[in-house]
Amino acid sequence: MKITEISTKSALVRSRIPGVRFVINPYLGCGHGCRYCYATFMRQYSHFNRNSRWGEFVEVKTNLPAVLEEELARKRKIGTALLSSVCDPYQPVEREYELTRQCLKLLRSYGWGIQILTRSPLVTRDIDILTYAIDARVGLSIPTDNDRVRKILEPDSPPIESRIETLKQLKAKGIRTWAFIAPTLPMDPVKLHRLISPHVEYVMIDSLNYKNQVKHIFREEGWEHALTPEYARETREILQKLFGGQVGRESNR
Numbered sequence: 199m200k201i202t203e204i205s206t207k208s209a210l211v212r213s214r215i216p217g218v219r220f221v222i223n224p225y226l227g228c229g230h231g232c233r234y235c236y237a238t239f240m241r242q243y244s245h246f247n248r249n250s251r252w253g254e255f256v257e258v259k260t261n262l263p264a265v266l267e268e269e270l271a272r273k274r275k276i277g278t279a280l281l282s283s284v285c286d287p288y289q290p291v292e293r294e295y296e297l298t299r300q301c302l303k304l305l306r307s308y309g310w311g312i313q314i315l316t317r318s319p320l321v322t323r324d325i326d327i328l329t330y331a332i333d334a335r336v337g338l339s340i341p342t343d344n345d346r347v348r349k350i351l352e353p354d355s356p357p358i359e360s361r362i363e364t365l366k367q368l369k370a371k372g373i374r375t376w377a378f379i380a381p382t383l384p385m386d387p388v389k390l391h392r393l394i395s396p397h398v399e400y401v402m403i404d405s406l407n408y409k410n411q412v413k414h415i416f417r418e419e420g421w422e423h424a425l426t427p428e429y430a431r432e433t434r435e436i437l438q439k440l441f442g443g444q445v446g447r448e449s450n451r
């Protein structure tokens with residue numbers, strides 16, 4: 199993994215994600231290296247890694263907490279911020295740099311709401327901050343129940359079982375939890391529902407949008423059916439039926 203320390207001019211970025219006003223991305227690049235990642239376009243903003251392979255570099259915005267503190271102090275209204283939209287805030291480098299942890303401390307001290315979306319159990323390290331935040335919600339991305347599928351499409355991300363365990367631990371501490379079933383990879387929806395449902399308040403569902411990046415892998419693995427619009431629609435319908443009232447509004451597209 200190539201790690202580069204960089205500085206940033208802004209921390210809070212306006213968002214068009216439904217229900218999210220601001221996003222914070224402490225890192226440019228993502229060590230989880232999901233093959234279908236939607237965020238690979240972020241390389242165009244890099245001075246160092248425009249031609250690097252996604253998943254093999256991370257740029258660490260070392261001054262981001264200081265910038266965030268200035269921005270929070272200037273804001274007249276309290277808001278909510280999501281960590282993160284184009285990287286995983288708990289990717290492996292976070293263990294050393296703790297940028298996400300520092301941002302959470304600041305958001306909490308300024309009374310801001312906190313939303314987290316991650317694939318990593320490392321989020322449990324910050325339970326001490328999340329428990330006392332005014333409104334904290336933690337989402338775990340769980341796009342399949344099948345850890346072999348995960349290993350092939352998300353080779354450097356934590357196992358599915360550890361994500362379920364993470365939800366359990368967070369919920370046991372009174373933190374609001376949800377799951378992002380996205381993109382809908384090859385899966386057994388009934389099993390996925392059984393694994394997730396007891397540990398979350400709600401789920402969001404979205405289909406695989408960046409198919410070209412992974413077409414060849416799906417073909418090699420005999421998963422062509424999971425690339426079709428019918429698979430996306432049917433899987434969504436089955437999941438919506440299984441999760442019923444737990445399906446969040448934004449995922450009903």
Ligand code: SF4
Pocket residue numbers: 228229230231232234235236237284285286317
């Ligand atoms: S965790 Fe998210 S941002 Fe990171 S590689 Fe996977 S899909 Fe992309």
